[in-house]
Amino acid sequence: MKIMRPLSAVGIVASAALVLAACGSDPAATNSSSSNSAAAPAATGTADVACGGKSPLSAEGSSAQKNAIDIFTQQYSKKCSGQQVNYNPSGSGAGVKQFNANQIDFGGSDSPATGADLDAATKRCASPAWNIPMVVGPVAVAYKLSGVDKLTLTPSVIAKIFSGGVTKWNDPAIKAVKGNESANLPDKAIQVVSRADESGTTDNFQKYLGAAAKADWTKGAGKKFNGGVGNGAQGSNGVATAVKAADGAITYVEGAFAKDGLTPALIDSGSGGVELNSENVAxxxxxxxxxxxxxxxxxxxxxxxxxxxxxxxxxxxLTTYEIVCSKYANADVSKAVKAFLTVAATDGQQPLSAKGYVPIPQSLQTKVLAAVQAIS
Known part of the structure; x- marks a missing residue:
């Protein structure tokens, strides 16, 4: 998966300290329940850190979190002078493989280690291996359609679009979605653009469709797009560029790319259309x-x-994880991993918004810190 880049026009600026809020979006676009609810508080503050231990730590894996790891490392160096982390963004598969082979101190993955991978990690650790969620990024269903600056889609309709069941923008299935009553939907072909390369974004998108629209998405999941329609483009920037160049096109892409001519659709999961913004993701x-x-x-x-x-x-x-041992054989490694992840879960969270990520909410931060402190 491509590294998430800064989210300028989708705006995570001051009023949305977690992630993207579409530039110039109409507050009424947000589901009324959302606007009347308190936002989930973001992870805040600093924590006492027992600095020391191995330096540099070695880590490898998910490229999606590379910019986040850079921020975490900067904050770690400030908190623990001289301590460093060397992170190789080689991809989730490589990160899990290298961790399980005892070649690195912790791994990074777009998906948690489960099944055989988790068994291998536990064997490597000689103790339970844990998945610690540390970086979150939203995925937009982004489109370009002249004259339509607000559109609501249901999971069912999204599944039908990306599997070829809905092929025109004025299809009755789209027009029937609450919130689209006044939209000027044209008699224009929908041009689906997907990732041509294997991508964790594709995997998460297809898992989403499988969970949210079971009856309409029978294509399965995986890092390869299975929809069988449209055209592919390389990388997140590639799909975003392709949609910008074709009026009537639609894609799925990390929220950081849903800007400069692309519009993120609101998603109605059954309780009204919800826009992609900080409060709603949190x-x-x-x-x-x-x-x-x-x-x-x-x-x-x-x-x-x-x-x-x-x-x-x-x-x-989508969420990226740090895969760690619950008990390390080397106490110096354990001490440094605990210190780094403590900083990542506290001081490292708020700066993430400038890179298009979502700082974890306080409720999750509490669980993450408890798990990190339990590492020995």
Missing amino acids: KSLDSAKFLKDGTNDLALDLNGIYASNTPGAYPLL
Whole structure:
């Protein structure tokens, strides 16, 4: 997956300290339940850190979180003078493989280590391996359509568009979605643009459709787009550029790219259209559940988020994890990993908004810090 880039026009600026809020968007575009609800508080503050241990730490994996890891490392160096982390953004698969081979101190992955990967990690650690969610990025269903600056789509309609079931912008299925009554939807072909390369964004998008629109998305998940329609483009910038060049086009892309001529659609999961903005993304995370509830393995149940119809919650997002040992054989490694992740979960969170990420809400921060402190 491409590294998420700064979110200028979608604006995570002052009023949205978590992530993107579309420039010039109409406040009424947000679901009324969202506007009347308190935003999930962002992770805030600093924490006491026991500095020291191994330096530099070695880590590898997800390229999607590379800019976030750079921020975490900067904050870590400020908090713990002289301490460093060397991170290689080689991709999630490589990160898991290298961690399990005991070649790095922690791994980064767009998806939690589960099944055989988690078993291998536990074997490497000689103790349970844990997935610690640290970086979150929303995914936009972004389009370009002259004369339509506000559009609401349901999971079902999104699934039909990306699998070829809906092919025209004035299709009755789109016109029937609440919020589109006054939209001037043209008799124009929908041009689907997908990722041509294997991508974690594609995997999360297809998992979302499988969870939120089971009856209409039977294509499965995976890093390769399975929809069978439209044209592909390389990377996040590639799909965004392709849509900008074709009126009537639509794609799925990290929120940081849904700007400068692209418009993120509102998503109606059953409680009204919800726009992609800071409060709404945080609200989805605030109600997050875990695959192993009650443990320090904090792999999120994203299917639960994807299929949720929580009023005001924007459900389409991806999470990257730091994969760690619950108990390291080397005490110096353990000490440094704990210090780095403590800083990442506190001082490192608020600066993330400038790079298009979503700082984790306080409710998740509390669980993350408890897990980090339990590492030995």
